Amino acid sequence: MIAYKFLRGDGTGVFTKHPWPLPAGGAPGRWVEAPVVPCRSGIHACRLTDLPLWLGRELYEIELDGEIVEERTKVVASRGRLVRRVDAWDDALRAAYVDDCVERAYALVREAGPALAHWEADVAPQPGEGPAMLGFVAARIAEERDGVDAYHAERARQVAWLAERLGL
Amino acid sequence: MADRRSDQDVTCQEVVELVTDYLERALSPDEAALFEQHLNFCDGCDWYVDQIRMTIAAAGRIEEEDVPAAMRARLLAAFRDRGRS
Amino acid sequence: MTQAELAGRDWSAEADLLARLRTGDEAAFEGLVTRHYATMLAVAQTYVKGRAVAEEVVQETWLAVIQGLDRFEGRASLKTWILSILVNKAKTRGVREARSVPFASLAGEDDAPAVAPERFRGPDDAFPGHWRAYPGNWSAAADVAVGDRETIRAAMGAIAALPPAQQTVIRMRDVEGYSSEEVCAVLDVSEGNQRVLLHRARSRVRATLEEHLDG
Numbered sequence: 001m002i003a004y005k006f007l008r009g010d011g012t013g014v015f016t017k018h019p020w021p022l023p024a025g026g027a028p029g030r031w032v033e034a035p036v037v038p039c040r041s042g043i044h045a046c047r048l049t050d051l052p053l054w055l056g057r058e059l060y061e062i063e064l065d066g067e068i069v070e071e072r073t074k075v076v077a078s079r080g081r082l083v084r085r086v087d088a089w090d091d092a093l094r095a096a097y098v099d100d101c102v103e104r105a106y107a108l109v110r111e112a113g114p115a116l117a118h119w120e121a122d123v124a125p126q127p128g129e130g131p132a133m134l135g136f137v138a139a140r141i142a143e144e145r146d147g148v149d150a151y152h153a154e155r156a157r158q159v160a161w162l163a164e165r166l167g168l
Numbered sequence: 169m170a171d172r173r174s175d176q177d178v179t180c181q182e183v184v185e186l187v188t189d190y191l192e193r194a195l196s197p198d199e200a201a202l203f204e205q206h207l208n209f210c211d212g213c214d215w216y217v218d219q220i221r222m223t224i225a226a227a228g229r230i231e232e233e234d235v236p237a238a239m240r241a242r243l244l245a246a247f248r249d250r251g252r253s
Numbered sequence: 254m255t256q257a258e259l260a261g262r263d264w265s266a267e268a269d270l271l272a273r274l275r276t277g278d279e280a281a282f283e284g285l286v287t288r289h290y291a292t293m294l295a296v297a298q299t300y301v302k303g304r305a306v307a308e309e310v311v312q313e314t315w316l317a318v319i320q321g322l323d324r325f326e327g328r329a330s331l332k333t334w335i336l337s338i339l340v341n342k343a344k345t346r347g348v349r350e351a352r353s354v355p356f357a358s359l360a361g362e363d364d365a366p367a368v369a370p371e372r373f374r375g376p377d378d379a380f381p382g383h384w385r386a387y388p389g390n391w392s393a394a395a396d397v398a399v400g401d402r403e404t405i406r407a408a409m410g411a412i413a414a415l416p417p418a419q420q421t422v423i424r425m426r427d428v429e430g431y432s433s434e435e436v437c438a439v440l441d442v443s444e445g446n447q448r449v450l451l452h453r454a455r456s457r458v459r460a461t462l463e464e465h466l467d468g
Contacts, residue, residue, distance in 0.1 A: 015204055039193045039200050053205050073201050122379040132209035136177070143174055151176050179382025184367040188452035192433065194444075212387030216368075219391055222399045223459040226408040227427035229400070233291040239308065240286070243315050247282045250319050 001064045003045035003075050004168075005082065006056030014056050015044075022082060028063065029082040036067045042076035048168055050074055052139075052158040055097075055132040059089035059166070088166045094131050100161060101134040104154070108141045116145060178206050183213045187220050267331050274322055286315060289332065292424040293339050296440075299417040300343035310346055314339040329438075332431070336439045363416060367456035389467045404462060411461035415454055422447055423454035 005020075012019050021029035036042040045062050046054045050073050066078035105123045109116045119141055125134055135158050143151035162168070173179070178186065183206060189195050190203050207214045273281040293314065297307035317338050325334060374383050391399050412420060412428070421440065425431040431439075437447050 014208065038197050039195065054208055056208070071197050071201060073205065118377065119379045128211055130209075136209050140174055140177070143176065148175065151174070173381065179373070179380075180384045181368070181370070181373045181382040184456070185452075187367075188448055188455060192448055192451075194448060210383070211390075212384040215390045215392075216388050219388060219459055219463070220455055222391055223408065223455055223462055224427045226399060226405050226462065227412065227423060227458065228430070229405050230291075230409045230412070230428050231405070232287050233294070235287055235290045236308065239312050240283070242312065243286055243319075244279060244283065246316055246319050247279060248277070250277065250322070 001068055001075070001077075002083070003047055003062050003064055004051060004086075005045045005060050005062040005080075006054050007058045007060060009057045011058070013044075014054075020060075020082060023060070023084050028084070031065075031079055031081045033066070033079050036069055036076050036078045038069075038076075042069070042078060043080040045075050045077065045080060046073070047075060048163060049156070049159055051162050052132075052135045052155050055130070055135065059086040060084065061086060086166055086168070093165055096165075097131045097158075097162070098125060098134045101131070101138040101158070104157075105134070105138045105141050108138070108145060112145050116141065119144075176202075178202050180206075180210060180213050180216075183207070183210075184216060187217055190217070191220070268327075271322075271325070271327070271331060289335065289429070292421075292429050293336070295417070295424050296336065296339060296421050297343045299421050300340070300347040306346065307343075310339065310343045313342050317342070330435070332429070333435050333439060336425075336431075336435075340439055340441075363419075363453060365453070365457075367452070368460075388463065391466065399462075399466070404465065407462055407465040408458055411458040412454070414461075415457060419450050419454035419457070422450040423458065426451055427455070 006014060007020055008014055008017070010019075011022050021032065023029050032043060034041050034043050043062075043064065045064055047070075053073055060082045061084050062080050063083050064075065064077035064080045068075060068077045102123060102125060105119070109119045109123060123137065123141075135155075139151050139154040139158070142154035183203065186195065186199075186203060190200060193200075195203060207217060270281055270285070274285070290311065293311045294304070294307050297310040298304065301307050301310060314335065318335055321338075325331070329337070372385055374380050374385055412423060415423065422436060425436045425439070426433065433444060433447055436442075437444055440447070442450075
């Protein structure tokens with residue numbers, strides 16, 4: 001199964017900080033094995049629809065194999081290897097995504113009028129806040145306006161935006 | 169006043185109470201995913217969880233307290249006598 | 254894994270230690286006594302009143318360990334066995350009887366939140382429950398040395414100041430590297446109870462380190 005994985009800038013896992021064998025010279029990285037034990041072990045990856053929830057610095061396409069368990073917002077597998085770096089996910093696209101989410105957030109707040117006025121101060125990105133945060137803000141505002149379905153609709157919109165520009 | 173809690177997120181205030189459960193792998197897969205999603209966008213909580221990890225590491229490096237001299241002597245004597253009784 | 258955890262899982266080292274103890278290796282014995290003294294004292298003090306009585310319990314425990322060395326079958330780890338003897342002696346000796354003040358009830362010692370509520374945004378805010386200001390990034394700050402002696406000493410002081418049950422659990426888990434299963438077995442508490450105590454202990458120690466490091 002093909003899925004996606006974000007890593008830190010130094011090629012290590014976001015939560016585990018384990019170094020991942022990276023693709024090189026057009027060839028995929030080595031296979032990594034980790035038995036699937038819920039919450040304890042396994043290789044974590046996300047489907048296209050989960051992308052906005054896990055936005056990180058570096059994006060890779062990952063091939064999963066062995067035992068594969070689909071959870072609500074991610075996939076856990078016993079075998080995985082990084083196939084290629086998704087080069088389109090770069091600083092410029094990250095900034096464009098942030099801008100788009102901020103624009104969406106402002107639009108949602110303005111349309112809602114006084115009911116969401118308390119968000120005015122919080123829509124502008126603070127120093128250090130990146131794509132993951134601003135995506136969350138937009139979805140959260142949508143949820144506050146129109147409930148959980150609106151949250152998921154906003155996330156789906158983010159997926160479509162990302163998929164188109166990343167060529168996925 | 170509307171309740172502004174979201175089911176799609178845990179708050180930072182919840183994170184600092186859930187951190188031990190997370191590190192002990194006692195959260196359900198869904199709860200752990202929410203926890204990690206939050207850490208993914210919230211630097212403050214990411215740093216807090218790291219602070220807890222470093223607290224654990226510091227505890228693991230604590231030096232032992234000295235055993236009182238009289239106790240040490242008594243125990244060593246008893247240990248020496250072990251074979252002889 | 255922390256150093257403490259690694260030490261706790263070294264079975265071959267334990268077998269070697271046991272063999273050395275049985276042949277009368279005094280250095281090995283003395284090392285063992287020193288290694289566990291602070292934790293044993295802390296554990297004893299959750300069952301008995303006063304340091305002097307706790308020290309007697311620790312001493313009696315070691316005497317029993319010496320006598321029982323040949324008979325020890327190794328079904329539990331050596332240090333779990335030693336701790337179990339200690340707990341039994343402490344309970345027998347205790348001013349508070351184990352039955353009337355079960356260890357688990359000491360979990361009610363304090364209900365303080367891990368972090369002061371004022372540090373989070375209030376219910377009228379757009380982001381209720383989120384940090385008002387982020388805590389420090391200890392990994393990145395160049396002038397913050399988490400591994401240095403001062404910090405470790407601060408952690409030691411913070412642990413020594415904890416209420417008895419919290420102190421016992423954090424000493425066993427994080428200082429000494431016992432597993433949660435071992436802690437629950439020795440102290441006769443549930444996994445959940447043990448975790449609550451561990452959580453409170455770690456939260457308090459972190460808060461002390463934060464004062465120490467961030468000023």
